[in-house]
Structure formats: C-alpha cells, structure tokens
Amino acid sequence: NLFDSICHSFGTVATGGFSTKNTSIAGYSGYIQYVVGIFMFLSAASFVVFYYILKRNFSRVKANEELWFYILFTTIAVVAVTMLLHTGTDSNFEVAFRHAFFQVTSTISTTGFATTDYNVWPQAALVMIFLLMFAGGSTGSTTGGIKMARHLIALKNLRNVTVRLLHPSAVIPVRLNGQVVPDNINSLMTVFILLYLIIFIAGTLIISVSGIPAIEAAGSSVSALSCVGPSFGASGNMGNYAHFNAIAKVTMVMLMIIGRLEIFTILALLTRTFWKK
Numbered sequence: 656n657l658f659d660s661i662c663h664s665f666g667t668v669a670t671g672g673f674s675t676k677n678t679s680i681a682g683y684s685g686y687i688q689y690v691v692g693i694f695m696f697l698s699a700a701s702f703v704v705f706y707y708i709l710k711r712n713f714s715r716v717k718a719n720e721e722l723w724f725y726i727l728f729t730t731i732a733v734v735a736v737t738m739l740l741h742t743g744t745d746s747n748f749e750v751a752f753r754h755a756f757f758q759v760t761s762t763i764s765t766t767g768f769a770t771t772d773y774n775v776w777p778q779a780a781l782v783m784i785f786l787l788m789f790a791g792g793s794t795g796s797t798t799g800g801i802k803m804a805r806h807l808i809a810l811k812n813l814r815n816v817t818v819r820l821l822h823p824s825a826v827i828p829v830r831l832n833g834q835v836v837p838d839n840i841n842s843l844m845t846v847f848i849l850l851y852l853i854i855f856i857a858g859t860l861i862i863s864v865s866g867i868p869a870i871e872a873a874g875s876s877v878s879a880l881s882c883v884g885p886s887f888g889a890s891g892n893m894g895n896y897a898h899f900n901a902i903a904k905v906t907m908v909m910l911m912i913i914g915r916l917e918i919f920t921i922l923a924l925l926t927r928t929f930w931k932k
Contacts, residue, residue, distance in 0.1 A: 667694045670797045672767030672884050678893065679769040685753055688770050692757040699764035699792030700725065720832050721793050725803045732759045732787060736780050743777035758892075762787040765799040767884025769892035781887065788877045789851075799882030799914050801851055808836060808844045843919070850918050855880055858910050865903040875903075879910035 659675050666673045676682050680691055704722055707715040716722065736755035741748055757770045762784055773784060791800020808829060815827045829836040836844075858876035863869050874886035875896070885892035890899070896907065913921050923929050 663691065664694075666768070667691050667766065668698050670695065670698050670764045670766045670792070672761070672765075674768065680757070681770050681772075681893075685749075688753055688757055691768060692753075692760050695757075695760045695764045695766050695768070696729065698766075699760070699796055699798050701793040701795035703795045704793075718832055721804045721807060724807045725793050728790070728803065728806075729759060729763055732763070732783065736783050739777050739780040739783070743780065744775075758784065759787060762883060763790050763798075763800075764792050764796075765881055765883045767892070769885065772891065772893040774887060774891045774893070785874060785877070785887070788874070788881050788883050789855075791881060799880075801848060801881075804831065805844050805848060807831065808841065809848060812841065812845070847918060851880070854910070854913060854918070858906055861906045862899075862903045865900050865906075867899065867903055875899075875907060876910060879907045880914040882911060882914045 662673070662675050663680070665671070672679075674680065680688055700722060701719070704716055704719060707713070707719075733752075733756050736759055737748075737752045740746055740751035740755055744751070746754070754771050757768070758773055760766075761768045765788075773781065776784075789801055790806065791802045792798030794802045794804045808831060811829045811831075815829065818827055819825055829841055855873075855877050858880060859869075859873045862875055863872035867875065868888060871886055871888035871890055874888070875890055878884060878886045885894070886896075888894070890896050896904065899907065
C-alpha cells in the first residue's frame with residue numbers, strides 16, 4: 656500500500672533501514688526486493704556523483720575512482736555470496752542471487768533491510784556479511800562504515816609498500832581521482848582505520864563481558880559502529896536487541912554515536928581546545 660511504500664522509500668534512500676514489518680522486506684515480492692536492492696545500491700554512492708550526472712559532467716563521473724571501486728567491490732561480494740548460497744543451500748540460482756544481492760547491498764549501504772534470515776546461511780557467507788559490515792558506502796553518502804575511499808587509499812598504500820620493498824628509493828605518491836593525496840590526509844586515513852578496529856574490539860569485549868556470545872557480540876559491535884543495524888544470532892536481521900542488558904545497550908548507543916558522527920569528530924569534541932573561544 657501507499658503508506659508502506661512511502662516508509663520503505665524513505666528507509667531505503669536514507670539508508671536507515673526502518674520497516675513497517677517485523678520481517679522487514681522478506682514479506683514482499685521478489686520484484687520489490689530487487690527495486691529496494693537497486694536503490695540501496697544507488698543510495699550508497701556519493702551525492703557528488705549524482706550532481707555530476709545531473710550537470711551532464713560525465714567525465715567527472717568516469718574519473719571518480721571511488722565509484723568504480725565501489726561497483727567492483729559490490730559486484731565481487733554479490734558473486735561470492737551468490738555462489739556460496741547456490742552451492743551451500745537448496746536455493747535455485749535466482750533466489751540465491753536475489754538474497755545475495757539484497758543482503759550485500761543492504762550491508763554495504765548500512766541500511767539493514769532483510770529478505771531472509773541469514774543466520775541459516777553457510778558459515779562462509781556469514782563471514783562475508785560480517786566483513787562487509789566494516790565496508791560502508793562512498794564518502795558523501797548517508798552510509799556508515801569505514802567508507803570506500805579509505806579502503807581504496809589503504810590498498811594503494813599497501814601497493815606502494817610492496818613496490819618500495821623492491822625499489823627502496825622509489826617515490827610513489829598516492830593518487831585519488833588523479834590528484835595526489837597529501838601526506839597528512841593519507842596518515843589520517845590510516846589512523847582512522849586503526850582507531851576503528853580498536854573501538855570495534857573494545858566494544859566487542861564490553862558486550863561479550865555482559866553475557867552475550869562472542870560471535871553475536873562482535874557482530875553487534877561492528878553493526879552499531881558502522882550503523883548497519885542487525886547482528887548475528889538472536890540479534891540477527893530477523894531478531895532484535897531486547898535481550899541485551901543495560902551495559903550492552905549503553906555500549907551499543909555509544910558505538911552508534913561514534914559511528915554516525917565519525918571518530919575524529921568525537922575526538923575533537925573531547926578536546927579542551929574545541930570549547931575555547
């Protein structure tokens with residue numbers, strides 16, 4: 656109906672993931688699941704890309720490395736999960752592809768919608784979903800997570816380190832979209848990812864100490880920090896966090912705030928210099 660359509664449209668485009676149904680998108684037809692999946696994929700792209708498209712500046716779109724890295728990353732993840740579901744469950748290829756496409760885009764875009772209970776998936780597919788929770792969409796989008804640009808810069812740094820092992824005197828600047836990334840920005844990217852992992856581990860330890868199983872605690876920690884929503888086990892995409900005690904819930908709240916505002920913003924708020932005139 657119109658009301659459900661409007662609510663799910665807002666939840667999709669804003670990558671919020673709120674549904675009017677307890678079963679999320681699972682109760683709707685395959686057609687609707689494809690439509691929501693496609694728009695989740697589009698919503699995880701940078702708003703800058705859509706601006707260039709509206710301005711018919713297609714050369715800028717073509718030169719946007721993060722966009723193509725995002726498309727390639729998502730495609731590889733969808734293909735991998737599709738094959739795992741097709742070979743590891745009794746689903747036919749179309750159903751396996753639809754669930755894989757939807758859950759991968761839902762996780763990368765940090766929307767959190769669901770078409771099926773992935774707790775019953777093969778373990779390898781669950782590991783894929785867990786790792787994708789760290790990913791995030793493009794910078795300049797409403798998604799959470801580490802973001803594609805940071806992953807891309809990290810991979811370029813890894814490539815440069817490998818090259819320098821063979822050619823110690825080589826000077827290889829990191830470039831993004833054809834422009835050199837300044838050393839201070841490059842360092843901040845590395846520090847951000849390191850802090851992200853440290854906060855994730857701390858959140859996992861606190862939640863697990865409160866009595867939550869380790870796998871569910873780890874999933875809940877990264878899910879909150881990346882603003883994805885669902886975790887695994889009882890708090891999976893067909894469950895909720897009602898069974899968490901006060902300590903675990905407060906930890907989740909703090910992780911969600913850190914993930915939404917991003918780490919450096921929180922650190923700036925905690926410094927005395929920020930509050931001085």
